Amino acid sequence: MGAVSDDSTLSHLDADGRARMVDVSGKTASVRRAVASGRYRTRADVIALLRDDALPKADVLTTARLAGIGGAKRTSELIPLCHPLPLDAVTVDLELEADAVVITATATTTGRTGVEMEALTAVAVAGLTLHDMVKAVDPAGVLGEIRLLEKTGGVRGPWSRDRAAEAAAAPGSDSAPRSTAAESAHADPDRPTVRPRTGIVLVSSTRAAVGERPDETGPVIAEWLAGHGIAVDGVVVVADAGVADALQAALASTPAVVITTGGTGPSPSDRTPEAVAAVL
Incomplete structure (x- = not known):
C-alpha cells in the first residue's frame, strides 16, 4: 500500500496534482498488520447449501479463502500505486450467518509501508469468488460493507475503527454531530425540509x-x-x-x-x- 503522509494532504499526488507512487525508501521497516472485513448477502437456503457443501460448485468456502489469499498477494498488480510487499502472512476467515457470509482478512508484513490494501483486496476477491460460485442459485447476492477494521505498525501507530467511532462520538469532539436533524429543524424553522x-x-x-x-x-x-x-x-x-x-x-x-x-x-x-x- 502507498504511504500516508503526516498531514492531511493526499500523498499519492505530486506538486502538480499528478498521480505518483510514494517514495518510502527513507522509512524504517517495521511489522505491520491490517484487518479488513466485508459481508456477502444471500438467501438463507443458499447459506444452508454452503454449510452442507451442496452447491453445484463444490468446496466453495475453501476456494473463496484461497482466492482471497491469492488476491492479497497480487494487490500491487491490481491497485496501480500500491507497493509490492513481502507478505509474512495472510488469513481469510468466512463466518456463516443466517443470510450472509462475513469475510475477515488479516494481512501482515515487515516493510516500510502499510498492508491495509492487501487485507481489503483479500476480502474483495474472496467475496467475488463467493458470488461466482453462488450465482447459479442466487444471482442477486450482494457483496458489500468492505472496510478496514484495524491496523498496527508504522509511525502513526495503531488505528481501530471502533476506537475512531468512539472518539468521534465523544462530547466535545470536532467529529461529533452538532445536533440531530430534528433539533436543527427546530432551531431554524425557515430551513427547507429535506x-x-x-x-x-x-x-x-x-x-x-x-x-x-x-x-x-x-x-x-x-x-x-x-x-x-x-x-x-x-x-x-x-x-x-x-x-x-x-x-x-x-x-x-x-x-x-x-x-x-x-x-x-x-x-x-x-x-x-x-x-x-x-x-x-
Whole structure:
C-alpha cells in the first residue's frame, strides 16, 4: 500500500496534482498488520447449501479463502500505486450467518509501508469468488460493507475503527454531530425540509444536452440509486455552462441526494467542481 503522509494532504499526488507512487525508501521497516472485513448477502437456503457443501460448485468456502489469499498477494498488480510487499502472512476467515457470509482478512508484513490494501483486496476477491460460485442459485447476492477494521505498525501507530467511532462520538469532539436533524429543524424553522430517500442526478454534458450524443451515465447512476432505495426525481442533462443554475434548482427541490457527473475536465467550459464548491 502507498504511504500516508503526516498531514492531511493526499500523498499519492505530486506538486502538480499528478498521480505518483510514494517514495518510502527513507522509512524504517517495521511489522505491520491490517484487518479488513466485508459481508456477502444471500438467501438463507443458499447459506444452508454452503454449510452442507451442496452447491453445484463444490468446496466453495475453501476456494473463496484461497482466492482471497491469492488476491492479497497480487494487490500491487491490481491497485496501480500500491507497493509490492513481502507478505509474512495472510488469513481469510468466512463466518456463516443466517443470510450472509462475513469475510475477515488479516494481512501482515515487515516493510516500510502499510498492508491495509492487501487485507481489503483479500476480502474483495474472496467475496467475488463467493458470488461466482453462488450465482447459479442466487444471482442477486450482494457483496458489500468492505472496510478496514484495524491496523498496527508504522509511525502513526495503531488505528481501530471502533476506537475512531468512539472518539468521534465523544462530547466535545470536532467529529461529533452538532445536533440531530430534528433539533436543527427546530432551531431554524425557515430551513427547507429535506425529502428523505429522494435523489436527483445532474449530468453536465453540452453534447448530450444538444442531442449530439446520448447520455448513458445518468441512467446508470439513477438505476444504482433506485437499487439502494432512493426514489430518483429524474436525470437532468444540462450544457456545461448551465450546471451551476441546474444545481441550484436541484437543491431547491430539497432531495436527500444530488449526484453530479461530467464537467470536471480541463476545458474552461467544465465548471462542475466550481458549481459544487459554491454550495458546500
